[in-house]
Amino acid sequence: MKKITKQTYLKWYEDMLFWRKFEDKLAQVYINQKVRGFLHLYNGQEAVLAGSLHAMDLTKDKMITAYRNHPQPIGMGVDPKRVMAELYGKGTGTSQGLGGSMHIFSKEHRFYGGHGIVGGQIPLGAGLAFADKYKGNDAVTLTFMGDGATRQGSLHETFNLAMLWKLPVVFCVENNGYAMGTSVARTANHTEIWKLGLGYEMPCRPVDGMKPEVVAKEMDEAITRARKGEGPTFLEIRTYRYRGHSMSDAQHYRTKEEVAKMQEQDPISYVLHNIYENKWATEKEIEAIDNKVKEMVSECEKFAEDSPYPEKNVMYDTVYEQEDYPFLPHKL
Amino acid sequence: MKTIQFREAVCEAMTEEMRRDESIYLMGEEVAEYNGAYKASKGMLDEFGAKRVIDTPISELGFAGIAVGSAMNGNRPIVEFMTFNFSLVGIDQIINNAAKIRQMSGGQFNCPIVFRGPTASAGQLAATHSQAFESWYANCPGLKVVVPSNPADAKGLLKSAIRDDDPVIFMESEQMYGDKGEVPEGEYLIPLGVAEIKREGKDVTIVSFGKIIKEAYAAAETLAKEGIECEIIDLRTVRPMDHKSILNSVKKTNRLVILEEAWPFGNVATEITYQVQSQAFDYLDAPIIKLNTADTPAPYSPVLLEEWLPNQNDVVKAVKKVLYKE
Ligand SMILES: Cc1ncc(C[n+]2csc(CCOP(=O)(O)OP(=O)(O)O)c2C)c(N)n1
Ligand SMILES: [Mg+2]
Numbered sequence: 001m002k003k004i005t006k007q008t009y010l011k012w013y014e015d016m017l018f019w020r021k022f023e024d025k026l027a028q029v030y031i032n033q034k035v036r037g038f039l040h041l042y043n044g045q046e047a048v049l050a051g052s053l054h055a056m057d058l059t060k061d062k063m064i065t066a067y068r069n070h071p072q073p074i075g076m077g078v079d080p081k082r083v084m085a086e087l088y089g090k091g092t093g094t095s096q097g098l099g100g101s102m103h104i105f106s107k108e109h110r111f112y113g114g115h116g117i118v119g120g121q122i123p124l125g126a127g128l129a130f131a132d133k134y135k136g137n138d139a140v141t142l143t144f145m146g147d148g149a150t151r152q153g154s155l156h157e158t159f160n161l162a163m164l165w166k167l168p169v170v171f172c173v174e175n176n177g178y179a180m181g182t183s184v185a186r187t188a189n190h191t192e193i194w195k196l197g198l199g200y201e202m203p204c205r206p207v208d209g210m211k212p213e214v215v216a217k218e219m220d221e222a223i224t225r226a227r228k229g230e231g232p233t234f235l236e237i238r239t240y241r242y243r244g245h246s247m248s249d250a251q252h253y254r255t256k257e258e259v260a261k262m263q264e265q266d267p268i269s270y271v272l273h274n275i276y277e278n279k280w281a282t283e284k285e286i287e288a289i290d291n292k293v294k295e296m297v298s299e300c301e302k303f304a305e306d307s308p309y310p311e312k313n314v315m316y317d318t319v320y321e322q323e324d325y326p327f328l329p330h331k332l
Numbered sequence: 333m334k335t336i337q338f339r340e341a342v343c344e345a346m347t348e349e350m351r352r353d354e355s356i357y358l359m360g361e362e363v364a365e366y367n368g369a370y371k372a373s374k375g376m377l378d379e380f381g382a383k384r385v386i387d388t389p390i391s392e393l394g395f396a397g398i399a400v401g402s403a404m405n406g407n408r409p410i411v412e413f414m415t416f417n418f419s420l421v422g423i424d425q426i427i428n429n430a431a432k433i434r435q436m437s438g439g440q441f442n443c444p445i446v447f448r449g450p451t452a453s454a455g456q457l458a459a460t461h462s463q464a465f466e467s468w469y470a471n472c473p474g475l476k477v478v479v480p481s482n483p484a485d486a487k488g489l490l491k492s493a494i495r496d497d498d499p500v501i502f503m504e505s506e507q508m509y510g511d512k513g514e515v516p517e518g519e520y521l522i523p524l525g526v527a528e529i530k531r532e533g534k535d536v537t538i539v540s541f542g543k544i545i546k547e548a549y550a551a552a553e554t555l556a557k558e559g560i561e562c563e564i565i566d567l568r569t570v571r572p573m574d575h576k577s578i579l580n581s582v583k584k585t586n587r588l589v590i591l592e593e594a595w596p597f598g599n600v601a602t603e604i605t606y607q608v609q610s611q612a613f614d615y616l617d618a619p620i621i622k623l624n625t626a627d628t629p630a631p632y633s634p635v636l637l638e639e640w641l642p643n644q645n646d647v648v649k650a651v652k653k654v655l656y657k658e
Contacts, residue, residue, distance in 0.1 A: 037457045098458070181366040309633060314636070328596070330639075
């Protein structure tokens, strides 16, 4: 793994702050109905992504996740303007406006979605790894899922197959405490999700997901194992989401105190604290980053606003490779 | 009469039935402590307790199957899918077990179970969250499929569905839960398999069901101003289908438009079209028109979604076309 340096922390600070502000902007424009549908924000979970990206080889490794998926493609290299435009339903969006908030994809940057059916991406992640192994590539796929998704049969079938075939995949639960209004404790007879790996003899462990360097270290071990052909790892990365499940969640299932307490461990504040402790940046330098981030978010918003809506034909042209579609006219 | 929301109608139906019959329970994601993702089970945990109003983890295959098994052994479960899009994770248990167990066991077991939840699109939710599987389920012998369009129908039909001794797929809509409507005071049931004429007219028959029927109502208003009288039939139950009501109406109007929010290939409208041409061919004065979604997964962008969904303008156009007006 690349060494974790002053530069790493400064990058983490800038990236995480940008993801946070980018999504705060989404929440804001959602209220103005610029963005519609479901909107699930990553607020609070940023260290999981920051740490993981540090451990990945971004020239070849892959990522797939569920619908809480706006910062991940940006982290993988996708132009954030195009992510914002997708949420606006614009033709310049990552899926030309077809996918929306829950379905961000970038083949170019090896971000494989963006999946709306809970647990649906778990076998896909193993499948991406299957193809890499098949082709003899030494790339690794990071397959993310929520705590709620671990109760789907898809996880259990996939774990078995991935171990049986020693697929180069890292299964990562982002345990943010809840699946909508259901706490982890209410979904199973156990709360240590990482132990699910034991039954398959899959290397597995819990990870503190509020500290990017901790995530990076654990992820590096898992990725190294997968790259060497030793098969999958299962990490339960413990984190928290500060906002509701989606924009329409009254959050009666948890207290304000609980959220406030978890906010004390805010990963962005944590990274900033480390930077100041080590005198890696002055307040002025941090202010410059803050301003840059603000500027970048404004640019995204402006780009999304100014972009045109897609042409109607994209809805048909993207269904099949075959070109004479639709086979029959739709409207009279 | 009293005025209540669709979600309250669903809740009243389940609550009243659970009071009469101990063997009924409600199971699904967020149905208990959260009072339902769309608040259709509000207050039910308080009244019936955790034994009978049961939160599940996200395990559709598991809990659908457990419910079917319990129905084979004396329970009468109501299973809520947060939306029917997610029923696909558990569809094996519905098609291979719930629908088959009676016939396959030579009639020894029955499967008195209701699978309910919202169907079809609900705004810009895109491809995986906007699907209508009425025709998929209706294609399967052993299942009944009910799709109400207003609170009064929802309540009366859901009560019948719960009392039915066969598996019933009961489909609602996120976009209807807030709809208000008049509902009779006191207990009432609406039989499954009976359509209702929601608007009488002599010029053209429009058959529809579920949320999208509102587009037909709006179109009928517009057309009435031009002197065209539409008869609107709300199927209410898709399977068993009330062919008689459709045929009687078509024999009167001689023209048929079918409005269904679903992909066009082999859907409910296709079935109606076949039945009508085979049983009332000589009564038809124009080819039947069916209005459906575009033949694509649902797009997210508002401009594309508008193109994708059938709407009242499409209905107006179709009605004029079967009347050979412009
Ligand atoms: C198969 C399926 N069932 C139900 C849903 C509805 N749903 C969407 S997100 C969600 C909760 C998932 O929680 P978790 O896996 O912990 O992820 P988080 O939202 O916390 O990131 C549910 C029940 C769905 N999208 N897919
Ligand atoms: Mg969660």
